Structures are given as C-alpha cells and as structure tokens.
Amino acid sequence: MDVYEAIKKRRDIRSSFKKEPIPDEVLSKILLAAHLAPSVGYSQPWNFILIYSEDTRRRILEEVMRQREVFKNKLEGERKELFSNIKIEGILDTPLNIAITCDPSRFGPNVLGRHTMPETCEFSTVLGIENMWLAARSEGIGIGWVSFMDKETIKRILGIPENVKLIAYLCIGYVTSFPEKPELEEKGWGNRLRLSDLVYVDKWGEGVKEDLRKSLDNVKI
Template sequence: MDLYEAIKRRRDIRSTFKSNPIPDDVLARILMAGHLAPSVGFSQPWNFIVIRDIDVRKKILEEVLRQREEFAKRLDEDRRKIFEKIKIEGILDTPLNIAVTCDPSRFGPNVLGRHTMPETCEYSSVLAVGNMWLAARAEGIGMGWVSFMEKETVKTILKIPHDVKLIAYLCLGYVTHFPEVPELEEKGWNSRLPISELVFLNQWGSKVEEKFKKVLDSTKL
C-alpha cells in the first residue's frame, strides 16, 4: 500500500474485528516497523508485550469498563447518548493485544538530545506506535488504541516494572471492513478541523498567506 494511502485509510478500530489469527510473520513485520521508528539519541526505549492470554485480557477489560463508567458520569445528557453508541475497545474481540512501554533508563542517564526535553523518551515510543499503526493498515489489519485505563493498574496486571512507563495498549486483528471515516466522526462525536486553521506562519496565531491557505484546504491524499 502506498504510504499516503495508508495514512489516509488508517483508522482507530474498535468494532469491526474478526477472530482470525494473525500469522507470526505478519505480526513480526508490524513489530519490526515499530522497532524501526526514530528515537531520541537512538535510545530505542520501547518494549512490546504481546498479550494473547484471555484471562489477562479480561482483567484489563474490567479496568477499561470501570473507567468508561467514570467518564460517562462526567458527560451531559446529549453527549452521554452519543457516547453510549461508541465502542471503545476490542480487547476480547481480537486475537491479541500489544502493550507498548518506554524505559527511560535505557542507555541512560545521559541520553543524547534528552537533557532539555526528557519527554522525548516517551515521544519515541509513540512514534513506534505510529509506525505499527501504518504497517498494520498496510497488512489489512485493524488497530485500536485503548486509553480508558488507569496506567498503574494495567502495569500491575502486566507486571511492568515501576520505572518503566506504559505508553499504549493496542488491540490488533483482521476486520470485516475499514470505515470510510473515523468512527467518532461517523457517530457524531467530533469532526475533522480544516488544516488551514491549524497552520501558523513564523509565530503562534499568525495566519499563512492566502495563496498557501487555498493550497492547504484543497490538498487531498
């Protein structure tokens, strides 16, 4: 799949998963794509925990559903009605889950490029997730990022060391179809902003030239 096509058609999948297993070679390519991500000081701070065990995933799901209920309580009635229609995870609907972590101590303490921006360690693991997401889409596999969880609770379940950070919890599986638009847009939760409203020139808040604004707003991948 062309890179721009993968970017355009990547989706956060939660509700169209199939139970078909993911072949080891396909999973290995997705993990390798993550491992090839750029990282600050070439620190490669990530680890990938492949989670197949149903009992472990059930424990994760319990935490996710608990947090879903807590979030729903904060919403007004109209938003709650929309939220009730949105599935937020595919933890048991997929053949496997992957937890992505960040180890700040790897090649430390003096990691090149990190002394003024230590958060770039976590950004590096996020870049690995981005690579995996595009690789999964190119393989015809859906991926969903589950964020309704208290990180320390999940770290305990997965026996992640105290000093290692949980960055992402992902659900991967083949799908019946990839939605044409993001599910949250489809369900009316939000819509995509015009890119010209998000690009500034030289400093915060300064609009780009009108000519370039028209190019931005007309650009299609």
C-alpha cells in the same frame, strides 16, 4: 499500499474485528516497522508485550469498563447518550492485544538529545506506534488504541517494572472492513478541523498567505 494511502485509510478500530490469528511473519513485520522508528539519541526505549491470555485480557477489560463508567458519569444530555452507543475497545474481540512501554533508563541517565526535553523518550515510543499502525493498515489489519484505563493498575496486571512507563494498550486483528471515515466522525462526536486554521507563519497566531491557505484547504492525498 502507498504511504499516503495508508495514512489516509488508517482508522482507530473498535469493532468489526475477526478472530483470525495474525501469522507470525506478518506480526514480525509490523513489530519491525515499530522498531525502525526514529528515537532520540538512538535510545530505542520501547518494549512490546504480546497479550494472548484471555484471563489477562478480562482483567484488563474490567478496569477499562470501570473507567468508561467514570467518564460517562461526567457527561450530560446528548453527549452522554451518544457516548453510551460508542464502543471503546475490542479487547476480547481480537486474537491479540499489545502493550507498549517506554524505558527511560535504557542506556543510562544521559541519553543524547534528552537533556532539556526528557519527554522525547515517550515521543519516540509514540513514533514507533504510528509506524506499527500504518504497517498494520497496509497488511489489512486494524488497530484500536484503548486509553480508558488507570496505567498503574494495568502495569500491575502485566508486571511492568515501576520505572517503565506504559504508553499504549492496543487491540490488533484482521477486520471485516475499514470505515470510510473515523468512527467518532461517523457517530457525530466530532469533525476534522480545517488544516489551514492550524498552520501559522513565523509566530503563534500569524496566518498563512492566501495562496497557501487555498492549497491547504484543497490538498488531497
């Protein structure tokens, strides 16, 4: 799959997963794609916890559903009703969950490039996640990022050391189909913003010239 096609067709998947296991060689390729991501100071701060245990995943799911209710109770009216019909996870629907962490202590306290921006350690890990997501899509595999969770609770369940940061919890598996549009757009939760409204020139708020605006509004990949 062409990289632009993978970007365009990538989706955050929460349903339509199949129980079909991911072959080791395919999983290894997807993890390698993540491991080949750029990292500040070549620090490679990531680790990948492969979670097959149904018991562990049920404990994770309990925390996710608790946090879902907390968020739901903050909503009102149509938004609350709409959210009630949105599935937020595929924790037990997939053959595998993956937790991805960031170890800011790897290679010591003075990592090249992090002196003024220590958060680039976490940014590096997120770049690895995007690599993984695109590689998975090219293999016909869906990924759903679950964020309804208290990170410290999940760290305790997974035995993650105190100094290591939990960055992402992913559900991963083959799917029956990929939606044409992002699910939240299909469900009416939101729409993609117009690119030309998000691009400035030289300083904040300075819009682009008309020719570039037209190009940004009409570009296709």
